[in-house]
Structures are given as structure tokens and as C-alpha cells.
Amino acid sequence: MTIRVLIADDQAMIRVGLRLMAETEPGVDVVGEAADGRAAVALARSLRPDVLLLDIAMPVMSGLEAARILLDEGGAPRIVMLTTFDTDENLHAALRLGVGGYLLKSSPPEQLVEAIRTAAAGDGLIDPAVTLRVIAAFAAASRLAPPPELSTLTAREREVLTGLARGRSNREIAASLFVGEATVRSHVAQVLRKLGLRDRVQAVVFAYETGLVRPGEGR
Template sequence: MTVRLVIADDQAMIRAGLRLVAETAPGIDVVGEAADGREALDVVRRLRPDVLLMDVAMPRLDGLGAARRLLADPRPPKIVMLTTFGTDRNLHAALRAGVNGFLLKTSPPELLAEAVRVAATGDALIDPAVTMRVIASFAGGPAPVERPELDALTRRERQVLNLLARGLSNPEIAGALGLGEATVRTHVARVLQKLGVRDRVQAVVFAYEAGVVRPGQGERPCGGG
């Protein structure tokens, strides 16, 4: 399957670089570009791409505002957000809005292509460095929210959720727990189902809000057998 991609960034050189990376990756077809959030709305609604790769900080309408509007449409694209350490103040809000990924502009090209493909399948990918920003955004924040859904997780599923929240990929989780990747995929699917979340990104947000992982702390006691 070829993934139809639109790229939105206010810097022409960045758009050109992203296009080059995307078009050299198998199975990705760049069908349009936008220079700001308002143009992204028009281009996406006209071309109906599978995935929108969009910068957070843009003029006229920023990436977060554009994402919220597009995700309210009847047939929204999957959205992968791009950020730098200086422009990610809306990271948590974007994750809660339902985007399908978050990458740094310094992420390696192969991670960008993977994020686009993963988003097209309905799953999500967060750059591990961005996950560290998620952790930081919860430091000094409100107390964890009690979530009874955690009680439905087995001990192994809690371990998987903990590692998901720390930004590990399925192969990395498999290595950490001594499991096969197919088994990890099954555990991840069960975690998402039991928590009632759509994808890995939402599972990460859930984990931090529920206090499964907190900055400087390990996993809380398991709530399942």
C-alpha cells in the first residue's frame, strides 16, 4: 500500500528536506505541501491524504490548532507532528488531541519514514527523545488520577505499559522482557483494549496521567495478576 502524504511547514527548506526523505522511502507518495496551518486545512481537505506531517509552530494557524480542526472532520487524516525543543510547549495538548505521532526535526530519516507508515496503519510512534519531554511535562504537575482500568491489566501487561510509556519500540520491549515480538504485539493490543485507548500515543498519556510512570520514579505496584 502506498501512503499518500502531505507535508506542512512554514520553512521552504525544511519542507524540501522532508519531501526528499519521504520520497526516497518505499511506499510513501508526497501529494501536497502547505506553508502554514490554514493552508494545511485547505490542502488536506482537498487532497484527502492518508497522513499529514505537520510542524507545531507555524504562522496564521499553528499545527496544534490545525490538528484539532482536522481531527474533528468526518474523515480526518492521521497526523504526525514535528517539533524542536524550543517549540514543543503544546506537546501534551497535541497528544491529548489525538495525533498519531510526534517527532523531532532532528529525528533520523528512517524514523520519520517509519512514523508515517505506522500512522497510516492507525497506530502511533513517538520519538524517544520526545517521550522524555512528556515525562518532563508531568514533573511538578497535578497528582496522578486514579484509573480503575489499570486493575484489569495483568502484571506482564503493566510491564509492557511501563516500557511503552518510556518510549520503547516493540523490538526493544521484546528484548527487555525476553519475549518474541509477536507476543509483545499481542500484549500491546490487549493493553490498548483494556485501557480503552486508541493507540500507543494515547497509552503513553494515560500512563503518565495515571502515575504508572513518574519522573524519577519506577513503576507503581501492579494492579492485576
């Protein structure tokens, strides 16, 4: 199945570079380009791409505002935020919105392709260069008392959520729990549904922000 991608960045050279990197990958088709956030929203509505590569800092309307509008409407494409400016403020805002990925523009081409495929599959990817900062920041803000949402999860679902937060794949979680991958996928879907989360990225944020998992704990 072809993954349809929309690129939104105010710099033409960046858009050309992103297009070239994306279209060298089999099964990826760039269906349009936008130079500002407002145009990105309009094109996302009309072209219905599977994945939107969205720059955070753009004129007319920022990428964060464009993402907020599309995600609030429902049925939005999977959004991968791109940025040159590695700031915690932008990072936290993007992850709380529920975007499907967050990459620095300095990331290697293979990482961009991985983010596109991961987002299209319904999962999320955070640039490894900022992952530790994400964990530290959300862990520092964790609450002392377990949030009420956790009580809706079964013991097995909490184990799966813990595995997600520790960066384990479905296969690794399945092996540690002695169950099949299909069972893990079902548990992941239930966790996201019960907690009102969009994807695995939000699940990781939730786990650290609520103190379910803390930095330094065993994998």
C-alpha cells in the first residue's frame, strides 16, 4: 500500500530535500507541499494524506497551531513534527497534542523514512537526540498519587504500558509476558482506548508523567 505524504515547510529548499528523501523510498508518494500552516491545513483537508510532515516554525500559522486544528477535527493525517530549534517548550507542546512523531531536521534520511512508515502504521517516533530529555522532563512532573485513569487498566494492561514506556517492541513485550504478539497488540489497543491516547508516543508520555515508570528503572 502506498503511503501518501504531505510536506509543509516555509523553506523551498527544505521541502525539495524532504521530497527527495521521501520519494526514494518504495511505497511513499508525496502528494503535495505547503509553505505555511494555513495552507497545510487546507491541503490536508483536500488531499487527505496518510502522513503530514509539518514544520513547527512557519509564517501565517505555526505548525503547532495547524496540528492542533487538524487533530481537533478528527480524521487527521498522522503528523510528524519537524524542527530546527531543539527546544523543550515546542517538544512538550507537540507531544501533548498527540502528534505521531517529532524529528530534528538534522536527522539522517533513514530516520525520516522510518518516522513516515512508523506514523503511517499508527505508532509514533521521537528523535533519539531528544528522547532522554523527554523522559526526564515528564518524569520530573510526575504526580505522587497514581492518577485515576490507571485504575481502568487490568494488571496485564499495566504491564504492557510499562513495557511501552521502557521502549520495548511488541515482540519484546510478548516474550517477557509469555504471550503472542497479537495478544500484545490487543492490549496496546485497549490501553490507548481506555486512557484516551492516540498512539504509543502519548502512552510513553503518560507513563512517565504519571510516575508509572521512572528513569533508571530496569528494562
